[in-house]
Amino acid sequence: MKSYWISLYLKVENQDNLKKYAEVVTPIIKSFGGVPLVRGGKHETFEGDDFVRTVVWEFPSFKKAIECHNSKEYLAGWDIAKHTTVRHMQVIEGFSTE
Numbered sequence: 001m002k003s004y005w006i007s008l009y010l011k012v013e014n015q016d017n018l019k020k021y022a023e024v025v026t027p028i029i030k031s032f033g034g035v036p037l038v039r040g041g042k043h044e045t046f047e048g049d050d051f052v053r054t055v056v057w058e059f060p061s062f063k064k065a066i067e068c069h070n071s072k073e074y075l076a077g078w079d080i081a082k083h084t085t086v087r088h089m090q091v092i093e094g095f096s097t098e
């Protein structure tokens with residue numbers, strides 16, 4: 001079953017850090033089978049908190065998504081932005097109605 005990283009950014013204090021983080025981790029995430037679906041972009045909030053940025057990555061499995069997140073390479077990349085960025089990040093397994 002496909003799974004998804006969903007990152008909802010509450011605050012970004014340093015855009016340069018976030019940009020460098022994205023440059024470093026994008027090839028790492030792709031090496032675990034991650035496919036970018038949403039990265040920022042135009043949005044409208046109808047209910048709840050309005051996040052400054054939303055990022056969604058699709059993975060071939062829950063296991064691969066967790067392996068990627070817990071990899072030393074990804075965690076080293078996250079170190080670039082984690083002190084200037086506040087986000088809610090979760091990995092969630094998809095489902096099918098078929």
